[in-house]
Amino acid sequence: MDQSQFRAAAHSAIDDIISHFDSMPEKRVLPTVEPGYLRSLVPENPPDEPEEWAAIQKDIDSKIKPGLTHWQSPNFMAYFPAGVTYPSILGEMYSATFNAPAFNWLCSPACTELETIVMDWMAKAFGLPECFLSSSKGGGVIQNSASDAIATVITAARERRARELALADGMEEDTPEYEDRKIEHQGKLVAIASDQTHSSAAKGALIAGTRFRSVQTQLVDNMEMTAPRLRKVLEKCEESGLIPYHLTMTLGTTNSCSMDRYAEILALLSEKPEWQRIWVHVDAAYAGASLITEECSHIAKNFAEGVDSFNMNMHKWLLVNFDASLLFVRNRVDLTNAFDMTPAYLRNAYSDSGALRLEWHEGIYSQDHGPWNIYADLIRGRSDLFEIVTKPAFGLTVFRVKNPQATTNGSHETNGTIALCKRDKESDSLTKKVYELVNSRGEIFITSTVIDGVYVIRVVSTNPMAEEKYVRNAFDIIVRTTEEVLQQET
Amino acid sequence: MDQSQFRAAAHSAIDDIISHFDSMPEKRVLPTVEPGYLRSLVPENPPDEPEEWAAIQKDIDSKIKPGLTHWQSPNFMAYFPAGVTYPSILGEMYSATFNAPAFNWLCSPACTELETIVMDWMAKAFGLPECFLSSSKGGGVIQNSASDAIATVITAARERRARELALADGMEEDTPEYEDRKIEHQGKLVAIASDQTHSSAAKGALIAGTRFRSVQTQLVDNMEMTAPRLRKVLEKCEESGLIPYHLTMTLGTTNSCSMDRYAEILALLSEKPEWQRIWVHVDAAYAGASLITEECSHIAKNFAEGVDSFNMNMHKWLLVNFDASLLFVRNRVDLTNAFDMTPAYLRNAYSDSGALRLEWHEGIYSQDHGPWNIYADLIRGRSDLFEIVTKPAFGLTVFRVKNPQATTNGSHETNGTIALCKRDKESDSLTKKVYELVNSRGEIFITSTVIDGVYVIRVVSTNPMAEEKYVRNAFDIIVRTTEEVLQQET
Structure with missing residues (x-):
């Protein structure tokens, strides 16, 4: 492909990309293809x-596009958003062009330095304390995904703890005795996270080859990990001769966007010298982006001074393309x-920087008074049909369909306190039916999950195309479908 | 950024990208900036x-470009190539646009299916046996890098072996006794690779939290891992009560592109039931691409039936952008x-497919009778100055500067057999001086390494812009510099 062919192809691709985003709101969010369609x-x-x-572009149109799930559609309200913006596509074009495996400074000085600088920018934007800057002892690196970031810190934590235990035994590094002793200690190590933590924490412990224990949460605590619950797990480990070495706390859990109780947990860990040696990580993959807003900036103050590491995904809520964790x-x-x-x-530094300078904060600011909380309010307005299950947070609403036969199990919020949803098989079944019917019709795409034994629907709408009208439309679809399901049941 | 701003910016970026590649041969391959220049x-x-x-594009020009190391320059003869082509940039544009974290089929059917299909295509192109196809029990997945691929298989191998040992002890999965026993076995596991294997094998074992032993190679074997040398390591493990569980064999080592002796190694492993349980991996990160050529297609036959896994990087020699391992x-x-x-x-399937259909095999075929072997011949032609140290392979030549005082330590190749280079401090020092002077001047970029105690220079020229004239020019620079260094010494 010569340069004039490339210019023509690229111009044609750009027109195609513009029309792809332009027609996004009209496109079905979920494709209609069956598994195996492409073969x-x-x-x-x-x-x-x-x-x-x-010929290839024609095939993209006729064979690939019909099989896409549109994460950028304003009707995509499942999981969490995966943003793409025009500036981030420009960034990717340059990143592809300057392709440099920058595994050391000489292999591409600009990549290495730009990454360090941009990471410092972001640490400041999130209000992380000085120690997380490269000018101090800390610093940031870009990972592919939050799962990679978490596996990385869990493995590093294992090495740090097993090493210091072997050294404390008087072993000398790089000796056979040291190797034996380190591996022996490693066998006793336990990584800990709450049962609401993303599965990447358990997977990180699995990759690291260590044990994993989870801290139970409950609806009465809004699914937040609390110090007393964590204490139970820590003490049980110690009774069994096991050594906790890593703790994942979450800022915005996948299920319900809850936040663990940082201050009380950090106070608990300060009680014992061994607990002070636990590597504490904050997984803020999605909600970490909110720290750049004034209204959320206080959150970092509750944990920042006490943790070893912190991760967040630019590619969820800050307009930067996957992958920039x-x-x-x-x-x-x-x-x-x-x-x-x-x-x-050191990859992708260009894309990040490009998107950063153009409009990165608009990812959140444009939605400041937009659809962040609209959906929760709409659900509250139909307390005859729905119950809010956990505290709405960061644009995520978690709710269920009410069991019409239940007595007073309603979502009566008083001063922001949500009445506790009790387990209810009829409600579970209705909610599941509504969820499945909505997604099977593919007009909007939402997620379901189970929280403290309660089957719930999650609706999140914070991608770059999010607008109030799409949230209202999604709500109408869910109301209509719920009425349809209730009708069938009676 | 609205669509007309994007169109204008993207058109401008495309012109810039074309001029970037157009002026590549004239650009200095190494930048002249000092560490910290960007801050x-x-x-x-x-x-x-x-x-x-x-404003951003202006900054890319004035601040970023001066700090780039040009991996795509025909004067980049260091490490291994990292290819970029116009089609692969088009692929990246679509991959960015269709941005879909395809962690299950529904999250983007087209991504999942296209990856599976393209991986089957490539398995066939490499001549891998049926069992590696998705229609059989195997299949392929795209990883970010060879290091990721290797860490993945080593960790999977640890799980497979520790699990089967715990089950063989009569343990029942998901019981506390099973967990204890599995971790106990894990502590005895050893991953093995030759001392020429890329550091990612040792690092993979480190990530997996297991022991690692390396098999020594020697120049007399052309730095290839042999069965007798491996046997020593296996037997020593057993004497110490340790259990080998993973072996990395290499097709094209980083240092000298040597190939381990697959047939004799696989025959050795078949000797004992415990050795048959070792997960055998072939790391063909760079040279694996050669399997698509007729002249190299026989190589796969020597290992393909006997190994558990195989990795190669499309982004090195097959015109696809990083990252496609x-x-x-x-x-x-x-x-x-x-x-x-x-x-x-499941990422990047689009970029791969785009580049694949346009001209993927040209990455190798265009160089078939081109610069692959020219450099080695040029070095042979100056046996007064240079000695070839290992067998030239896959476009890589490994040589050293001759010690003028040495008696008969020459690179006399008889019927393709290279006279063994003995260790020689004077030669080491001369070679190092030449290497450092060449790179400090930045006209070409080459790598050095130490092989069996011998300091050597590596020159590889197989990126998409490689042409005979650049190879000849690099040779002239190295000859000139060598003469200059020898002059100074006398």
């Missing part, structure tokens, strides 16, 4: 001869000591 | 207000059993 549409073997771009550590030697060889953490 | 050029804090694209496994349940939760392996 029959493409050749069995790789092409022997190069093909023309025009930011990981900050208090002591960067904790990472370098653990992994020993220079990690190639 | 003074950009603001200390993130921007408060969005900026115009024109292909990992194939014989039994996909080995991965799903190990990690338990669906891994989000």
Whole structure:
């Protein structure tokens, strides 16, 4: 492909990309294809001869687009958003062009330095304390995903703890005795997280080859991890001769966007010298973005001074393309000591910087008084049909369909306190039916989950295309579907 | 940024990208900036207000480009290539646009299916046996890098072996006794690789929290891992009560592109039931691409039937953008059993497919009779100055500067056999001086390493812009510099 062919192809791709986003609101958010649809549409073997771009673009239209789930659609209210914006596409174009595996400074000085600078920018924007800046002992690195960030810190925490235990036994590094002793201690290590933590914490412990224990949460605590519940787990570990070494606290859980009780948990951990050696991580993959707003800036103050690491995803709520998961550590030697060889953490710095300078904060600010809380209010307005289950937070509403036969199990919020939803099989079944019917029709895309034994629907609308009218439309669809399901039941 | 602003910005970016590649051969391959250069050029804090694209593009020109190391330059002969092509940039544009965290089928059917299909295409192109296809029990997944691929299989191998040992002890899964026993076995596991294996094997074992032992290689074996040398390590493990569970064999080592002796190693492993349970992986990150050529297609036959997994990087030699590291496994349940939760392996399928259909095989075919072997021949032609140290392979030449005082230590190749280079401090020092002087001048970029105690220079030229004239020019620079260094010494 020569430069004039590339120019023509790229111009054509750009028109196609613009029309893709332009027609997004009208497109069905979920595709209608069946599993295996693509196999029959493409050749069995790789092409022997190069093909023309025009033929490929035609195939993208006719074979690929019909199989896409539109994460950028304003009707995508499932999981969490995955933002794409025009500036972030420009960033990706440059990132692709300057393609440099920057595994050391010389391999691409601009990549390495830009990443460090932009990470410092973001640490300041999130209100993280000085120690997380590269000018101090800490710093940030870009990871592919929050799961990668969490696996990285859990593994580094294992190395830090097993090493210090072996050294405390008087072992000398790089001896066979040290290796044996370190592995012996490793076998006793336990990573801890609440049962609302994203599965990446349990997976991180699995990758690290260590044990994992979860702290139970409950609706009466709004599914937040509390110090007394954590204490139980810590003490049980100690009774069994096990050594807690890593704790994941969450800012905005996947299920319900709850926040663990940072202050009381950190106070608990300060009680014992061994507990002070636990690596404490804050997973703020989605809701961490909110720390740049004035109204949420106080949150970081509750944990920032007491934790070892913090991660958040630019690619969820801050208009930057996947993948840009930011990981900050208090002591960067904790990472370098653990992994020993220079990690190639340095991708995508261009895309981040490009999008950052254009409009990164608009990702949140534009929605400041927009659809953040509208959906919860709409649900509250139909307390005959729905009950709010956990405290609405960061644009996420978690609710269920009311069991019409139940007595007084309603979502009566008094001064922001939500009446506790009791487990109710009839409500579970109705909620599940509504959820499945809504998604099967594919006009909007929402998620369900189970919280403290209660089956619930999650609706989140914070992607770049989010607008009040789409939230209202989603609400209408859910009301209509709920009435339809209730009708069938009677 | 609205659509007309995006169109204008993207058109301008495309012109800039074309001129970037157009002027590549004239650009200095290494930048002249000093560490920390960027900090003074950009603001200390993130921007408060969005900026115009024109201002950002100006900054890319004046602040970023001067700090780039040009991996795509034909004068980049260091490490291994990192290819970028126009089609792969188009692929990245679509991949960015269709941004979909496809962690399950519904989250983006097209992504999931296209990846599976393209991985089957590539398995066929590499001549991997049937079992590595998705229609069989195996299949491929795209990873970010070879290091990720290797860490993934080592961790999966640890889980497979520790699990089967615990089950063989009569333990029942998901019991406290099973957890204890599995962790106990884990503490005895050893991952093995040769001392020429990329550091990602040792790092993978570190991440997995297991022991690691390396097999020594020697120049007399062309730095290839042999069965007798491996046997020593296996037997020593057993004497110490340790259990080998993973072996990395390499197709094209980083240092010298050597190939381990697959057939004799696999024969060795078949000797004992415990050795048959070792997960055998082939790391073909760079040279795996060669399997698509007729002349190299026989290589896969020597290992393909006997190994558990295989990885290669499309982004090195097959014209696809970073990151597209292909990992194939014989039994996909080995991965799903190990990690338990669906891994989000599914990125970048678009970019791969785009570049694949346009001109992927040209990455190798265009160089078939081109610069692949020219450099080695040039070095042979100056046996007064240089000695070839290991067998030239896959476009990589490994050589050293001759010690003029040495007697008969020359690179006399007879029927393709290279005279063994003995360790020589004077030669080491001369070679190092030449290497450092060449790179400090930045006209070409090459790598050095130490092989069996011998300091050597590595020159590789297989990126998309590689041409004979650049190879000849690099040779001239190295000859000139060597003569200059020798002059100074006398």
